Amino acid sequence: MAQLKMLVIGGTGSVGRLVVSEAVAKGHAVRALIRSAARASRLPPVETVVGDVTKPETLVAALEGIDAVVLTVNADGQGRQAAEAVYYRGVRDLIAAIGGRPVRIALMTTIGVTERRGSYNRTNEGHDWKRRAERLLRRSGLDYTIVRPGWFDYNDADQHRLLFLQGDRRHAGTPADGVIARKQIAQVLVDSLTSEAANRKTFELVAETGAGQTDLDPLFAALRADPKDALDAALDLDNMPLNGEPDRVRHDLETVTNSRAAEATN
Numbered sequence: 670m671a672q673l674k675m676l677v678i679g680g681t682g683s684v685g686r687l688v689v690s691e692a693v694a695k696g697h698a699v700r701a702l703i704r705s706a707a708r709a710s711r712l713p714p715v716e717t718v719v720g721d722v723t724k725p726e727t728l729v730a731a732l733e734g735i736d737a738v739v740l741t742v743n744a745d746g747q748g749r750q751a752a753e754a755v756y757y758r759g760v761r762d763l764i765a766a767i768g769g770r771p772v773r774i775a776l777m778t779t780i781g782v783t784e785r786r787g788s789y790n791r792t793n794e795g796h797d798w799k800r801r802a803e804r805l806l807r808r809s810g811l812d813y814t815i816v817r818p819g820w821f822d823y824n825d826a827d828q829h830r831l832l833f834l835q836g837d838r839r840h841a842g843t844p845a846d847g848v849i850a851r852k853q854i855a856q857v858l859v860d861s862l863t864s865e866a867a868n869r870k871t872f873e874l875v876a877e878t879g880a881g882q883t884d885l886d887p888l889f890a891a892l893r894a895d896p897k898d899a900l901d902a903a904l905d906l907d908n909m910p911l912n913g914e915p916d917r918v919r920h921d922l923e924t925v926t927n928s929r930a931a932e933a934t935n
């Protein structure tokens with residue numbers, strides 16, 4: 670298995686800390702982007718760089734020598750502007766800072782991300798901004814995997830078996846949509862980065878009763894890839910028409926698409 674130089678953004682968080690440990694355990698070299706040097710004490714001993722996805726000028730240095738990025742940031746409970754700044758512009762500016770270099774991305778969003786009318790999305794547009802970030806990544810030309818986890822750590826004691834779903838049709842907005850252990854999310858995010866079968870795939874991640882899998886390649890391979898040049902994932906609801914999107918979002922999609930075209934001709 671290839672050993673990567675991996676940047677973890679969100680590494681001090683509840684999922685990110687486990688991503689850092691998982692990546693180290695799998696032999697990758699990890700650099701964690703942290704918002705303040707004091708936060709390093711929350712991490713296993715790995716290289717750190719101070720930065721913030723809402724400060725694009727911090728991302729270029731953070732990406733120096735990096736092959737892969739895992740993003741597990743959180744802006745819940747901070748309102749619409751933070752949701753846009755962290756979930757959406759953070760990804761937009763990360764893509765720009767990568768500048769077409771071969772850096773692979775593992776992005777964590779959420780189960781139910783295509784559900785627009787529930788209370789979570791009405792409060793902060795968190796689903797919409799995460800979905801817009803997914804769309805930019807699909808258009809970026811970068812290699813990626815988008816993981817949409819179910820409800821964290823609601824697993825029953827015997828629910829270790831990973832189940833990948835597509836179409837994002839579970840919209841209860843409760844753990845009835847599916848459960849998943851944070852440690853399992855970390856395993857899937859890290860393993861996706863070295864799996865060719867996981868490339869350009871988007872899926873909901875839940876656990877069901879049974880033994881956990883160690884080789885995730887067959888699970889990745891069974892998924893449909895995101896259609897070429899599509900905005901949304903394979904089988905997603907068509908409920909976010911481009912002509913209803915904010916001008917700034919359409920502008921960003923054009924910019925990322927044009928940058929990809931320009932890189933292809935260079």
Ligand SMILES: NC(=O)c1ccc[n+]([C@@H]2O[C@H](COP(=O)([O-])OP(=O)(O)OC[C@H]3O[C@@H](n4cnc5c(N)ncnc54)[C@H](OP(=O)(O)O)[C@@H]3O)[C@@H](O)[C@H]2O)c1
Nearest residue numbers: 679680681682683684704721722723742743779819820821
């Ligand atoms: N709970 C669930 O059941 C569930 C299910 C599906 C999806 N989700 C989603 O999962 C996410 C929460 O994950 P989590 O529990 O791991 O979050 P968390 O524990 O709050 O960690 C979030 C991480 O993001 C970092 N961060 C926040 N803003 C940042 C910025 N501007 N620049 C760089 N780093 C930043 C935080 O850094 P600091 O340490 O500096 O704060 C922290 O490392 C949310 O988006 C939520 O909607 C949750």
